[in-house]
Amino acid sequence: MNPYFTSVEPEKAYRLINHGPATLVSASHDGIENVMAASWVCGLDFTPAKLTVVLDKSAYTRQLIEKSNKFIIQVPNAKQAEMVHYLGTHSKANEQDKLSHSDVECFYVEGIDQPFVSGCSAWLYCELIPLEANQRDHDLFIGEVKAAWADSRIFQDGHWLFESAGDEWRSLHYIAGKHFYKIGEVLDVE
Amino acid sequence: MNPYFTSVEPEKAYRLINHGPATLVSASHDGIENVMAASWVCGLDFTPAKLTVVLDKSAYTRQLIEKSNKFIIQVPNAKQAEMVHYLGTHSKANEQDKLSHSDVECFYVEGIDQPFVSGCSAWLYCELIPLEANQRDHDLFIGEVKAAWADSRIFQDGHWLFESAGDEWRSLHYIAGKHFYKIGEVLDVE
Numbered sequence: 074m075n076p077y078f079t080s081v082e083p084e085k086a087y088r089l090i091n092h093g094p095a096t097l098v099s100a101s102h103d104g105i106e107n108v109m110a111a112s113w114v115c116g117l118d119f120t121p122a123k124l125t126v127v128l129d130k131s132a133y134t135r136q137l138i139e140k141s142n143k144f145i146i147q148v149p150n151a152k153q154a155e156m157v158h159y160l161g162t163h164s165k166a167n168e169q170d171k172l173s174h175s176d177v178e179c180f181y182v183e184g185i186d187q188p189f190v191s192g193c194s195a196w197l198y199c200e201l202i203p204l205e206a207n208q209r210d211h212d213l214f215i216g217e218v219k220a221a222w223a224d225s226r227i228f229q230d231g232h233w234l235f236e237s238a239g240d241e242w243r244s245l246h247y248i249a250g251k252h253f254y255k256i257g258e259v260l261d262v263e
Numbered sequence: 264m265n266p267y268f269t270s271v272e273p274e275k276a277y278r279l280i281n282h283g284p285a286t287l288v289s290a291s292h293d294g295i296e297n298v299m300a301a302s303w304v305c306g307l308d309f310t311p312a313k314l315t316v317v318l319d320k321s322a323y324t325r326q327l328i329e330k331s332n333k334f335i336i337q338v339p340n341a342k343q344a345e346m347v348h349y350l351g352t353h354s355k356a357n358e359q360d361k362l363s364h365s366d367v368e369c370f371y372v373e374g375i376d377q378p379f380v381s382g383c384s385a386w387l388y389c390e391l392i393p394l395e396a397n398q399r400d401h402d403l404f405i406g407e408v409k410a411a412w413a414d415s416r417i418f419q420d421g422h423w424l425f426e427s428a429g430d431e432w433r434s435l436h437y438i439a440g441k442h443f444y445k446i447g448e449v450l451d452v453e
Contacts, residue, residue, distance in 0.1 A: 091437055118317075212308075245450065247282065258447065259443070261441050261443070
């Protein structure tokens with residue numbers, strides 16, 4: 074286990090995704106794991122913490138989530154950019170070995186039967202709030218964040234450490250094609 | 264009129280918000296305008312382009328949108344950070360002169376009765392897709408992007424120009440309190 078894997082207070086979990094990073098969505102059902110990339114992940118509420126995630130009907134991970142009603146949202150970082158892009162452009166529906174091809178390594182946390190992706194900056198364990206019309210009509214899923222963690226080398230005491238951590242820890246912000254931006258410099262207003 | 268105010272193809276409008284910037288939400292009804300800041304704005308679909316926005320029940324702008332069924336999502340930039348923070352921490356509900364206090368200037372586009380905030384990097388004109396349960400239970404609003412524009416000094420031909428434009432044009436990514444990050448360097452995968 075990564076010794077820097079540290080619990081984040083639920084009421085501060087929104088800060089892990091508030092700046093709009095590209096994410097990884099992972100889920101498992103009946104022994105089958107998958108991981109996909111998703112940019113359309115967004116805060117929805119503070120207490121209890123909730124978020125939205127858009128999952129296309131073609132996404133294999135969506136099928137797992139519809140069965141398990143659980144998933145993990147990860148915040149990956151710059152050193153994982155190639156992996157994130159691979160996970161966002163290949164589907165397990167037609168590539169059964171997607172995860173091994175993409176160099177994803179998963180780990181598990183006691184009491185949670187969903188896969189966590191190693192090497193990320195943050196993890197939010199969510200339980201689905203099933204809303205069939207949203208899911209069917211808009212591919213829109215709502216999750217309640219039941220627990221969250223971060224790597225303490227990049228997020229500590231409720232604050233990102235982008236200013237002091239290495240460049241490889243910066244979050245990824247996706248535009249289109251093969252084109253990301255890394256998060257940049259801090260700007261504190263007065 | 265800003266001579267750099269340039270139409271963006273609807274199918275590329277998602278790129279204006281895909282990287283998760285803090286936004287400004289503006290609306291007008293019956294001659295009353297307002298502008299608020301919102302981080303929880305997220306892509307929902309490509310064609311037709313749709314987005315989600317979370318609007319708290321205490322937000323005055325929400326009342327305007329519920330009446331007009333229309334609104335504008337703006338992508339502000341680093342030179343507007345103080346204004347963005349002011350607009351996100353003051354409500355017209357108890358400060359009638361909020362807009363003049365915050366130095367917001369609005370302009371109008373022919374055929375659209377909603378206010379555009381001057382000096383932003385991008386604008387998405389949306390019509391509300393009313394879904395009462397989402398709005399009531401989750402403060403979650405869905406808009407269809409009917410038209411979009413960008414300042415051609417920072418977004419051109421479907422691409423952000425953060426690499427070459429001045430630092431003052433960088434998008435803002437909000438964490439909490441008075442704490443933003445600017446978007447950073449490009450990262451293109453292979």
